[in-house]
Amino acid sequence: MKSALLLTVALAACSPEPRRAFPVGLQGPVSVRVESEAARLSLDVADQTPPGAAVASAAAPGSEIADVETTDSWFNLRFQAARAAAGGAAGFYFRPPKLPGARDILDYPEEWQAQARVLRELQAVRPVLERGRETGVPFPVPPGVEARAWSFGGRRYVVLVNASDADAAFEADDLAPWRALFEVRTDARQALNACAARRCLPSHRALWLEGRPL
Numbered sequence: 001m002k003s004a005l006l007l008t009v010a011l012a013a014c015s016p017e018p019r020r021a022f023p024v025g026l027q028g029p030v031s032v033r034v035e036s037e038a039a040r041l042s043l044d045v046a047d048q049t050p051p052g053a054a055v056a057s058a059a060a061p062g063s064e065i066a067d068v069e070t071t072d073s074w075f076n077l078r079f080q081a082a083r084a085a086a087g088g089a090a091g092f093y094f095r096p097p098k099l100p101g102a103r104d105i106l107d108y109p110e111e112w113q114a115q116a117r118v119l120r121e122l123q124a125v126r127p128v129l130e131r132g133r134e135t136g137v138p139f140p141v142p143p144g145v146e147a148r149a150w151s152f153g154g155r156r157y158v159v160l161v162n163a164s165d166a167d168a169a170f171e172a173d174d175l176a177p178w179r180a181l182f183e184v185r186t187d188a189r190q191a192l193n194a195c196a197a198r199r200c201l202p203s204h205r206a207l208w209l210e211g212r213p214l
Helices: 002-013 032-040 074-086 109-131
Strands: 024-027 044-046 054-057 092-095 133-135 145-152 155-162 168-170 179-181 193-195 198-201 206-210
Touching (some): 024 032, 054 074, 074 092, 074 206, 109 179
Parallel strands (some): 024 044
Antiparallel strands (some): 133 145
8 A cells, every 4th residue: 555655645745626525435324433443544434425426335246244255355346446436426435244243344354454445545546536637548448448537746547447247458558658556566567467469457357547747
């Protein structure tokens, strides 16, 4: 998360007044200690989410009562969050899974960390979502990929969301000028899988990109 934190600081330092709000957090009700932890991370908690905000369940599909084995995977949590941003939502909230007895999500550290990590990523790009000027995506996007682009603080930003059931192939040269955010490898070409002479974004995966200065 170090790169995300540095990104947040850099964006805040050069940002103009907000154009619209993009709150990030949890849909209540939640326990007192979950609310306290959310506040520590500067995440919103709201029983009634703002109009236009996307709300996604953190439970695995088909689970009414979730435990550590049936909470959705980190990849799917990130996919849901990025898809909300790509779709123009006015905020994003996770609805924590229902848990048996008096337990809450903090009783499952790995599961909570997965949700919190995704929300902190959104917090890092929140200045872009709130204050960035929307632009066209500056390279071809394969069918089935949802994409959105902004210019902000002298740089370009793109989110790619492969909502299809097949891998989406990009030309390696198109990705060469871009840095992958929140990935182990910052070269966008290396952040995707090799597929023939191109690079593929797997099905139901998302990628945030930052471009060179304009």
